[in-house]
Amino acid sequence: MVNDILRKIPSTNEILEHHKIKELVNQRSRIIIKDVINWATNNFRDKIISNSYQRQDDLKKEDIYNLIIDEVIRYVNSSDRKRLTRVINGTGVILHTNMGRAPLPKRAIDKINDVATSYCNLEYDLTTGKRGSRYDSVEELLIKLTGVESALVVNNNAAAVFLCINTLALNKEVIVARSEQVEIGGSFRIPEIIERSGAKMVEVGTTNKTYIKDYKNAISEDTRILLKVHKSNYKIEGFTNEVSGEELVKLANEKEIISVEDLGSGVLLDLQNFNLPYEPTVMDQVKKSLDIITFSGDKLLGGPQAGIIVGKKEFIEKIKINPLTRMVRIDKMSLIALQEVLNIYIENKNIKQNIPIIDMLTKTTKTLLQEANIFKKMIKAKLGNKIDINIIEEEDAPGGGSLPGVALNGFSLAISSNKLSPNELQNRLRENEIPIICKIKNDEIIISMRTIDRKDYEIIIDAFLRLL
Secondary structure, rough: OHHHHHHOOOOOHHHOHHHHHHHHHHOOOOOHHHHHHHHHHHHHHHHHHOOOOOOOOOOOOOHHHHHHHHHHHHHHHHHHHHHOOOOOOOOOOOOHHHOOOOOOHHHHHHHHHHHOOOOOOOOOOOEEEEOOOOOOHHHHHHHHHHOOEEEEEEOOHHHHHHHHHHHOOOEEEEEEEHHHHOOHHHHEEEEHHHHHOOOOEEEEEEOEEHHHHHHOOOOOOEEEEEEOOOOOOOOOOOOOOOOHHHHHHHHHHOOOOEEEEEEEOOOOHHHHHOOOOOOOOOHHHHHOOOOEEEEEEEOOOOOOOOOEEOHHHHHHHHHHHHHHHHOOOOHHHHHHHHHHHHHHHOOOOOOOOOOHHHHOOOOOOHHHHHHHHHHHHHHHHHHHOOOOOEEEEEEOOOOOOOOOOEEEEEEEEEEEEOOOOOHHHHHHHHHHOOOOOOEEEEEEEEEEOOOEEEHHHHHHHHHHHHHH
């Protein structure tokens, strides 16, 4: 029986002649698809030999032929889904870490297209005609924006913190409050970063209360840094006390040691102007005279992934010449994008409209409700009674380790169909050519109006049309 079935397995060349397989060959290459066919054929053969395939009795050659073709197509599609691609974020989480955090402004994309498709003056000084520094353009912009003496940009904020400690406190002590030993995305923890930086962490205070005397009592002749870590991704409430940046700076200056703050999600606008809770801006912290401040580029700043270090020139210059700086340096694409984002802030014109994250964060409920009604009418016009759709009030989230505890009032579309279950709908939308990521609540698909754009409406409608 087994040998009879094995003899029915089509050859690789037979499978290559199928019209669906020919399409795949045209899209990719014959070598790649041939390898996948060999894998699918061997996989099927192993199942037959091990009796793990359930339909052995009635298998015809045509059945086997179609089974292998389907398996090849599934494998190729699955491989495609592992590659980076555009997705539509319908979750209502603005800085969604798993979806790349901040979308870039159009101006930044245009500049990347213009500069990155040719040569550029990345490390070439156009004034002298000699080698220059890749950091000069953004350093100048950061100095203008924040009022610092100097600045440096690396590839992410964890690297920025690591580099500062490695440069300024190697084999020495770093004092940090117990309540500020945070864990950031991907299980990166402050204690581990300090340890890998080559310094010794000294923790002070308790989980809920830390005083300046705790730092003072912990200082020894080996202490080099007083580190403050802004709680940008969680809150401690109730019976609490924490040491302010001003207190920390005063003590550091008295003891002639270095004050460093990991601000986490660096924001350059006063969010209170948009009826949002106060979040310390980079400029606020610079005024406290901290020696070094680090923050991310792809959170509330609204730029590319980057770790930004600003502060006193004497310390920044030491960090710049650390051999490890080259290992974590920012690439030219991110540098171009960051340059343009910083220019938008400096020009101070239409920041809300020009930086997608700020636009999404500050959308009013009135605007969101208007958009929800427009989108609902468009869906109804195309799909009629094929789906049930309602506008509901829903809370959105800043996400990305920013503005902890803040819930943004918004509106979403709640969609259901009697043809497909919510889980099936969610899975099929995720398998769309441009994947659509959404939530399920009360047996309905929930698409937040805050994190989608008008250019997404037709794509979402077309996806539902194909599904239903």
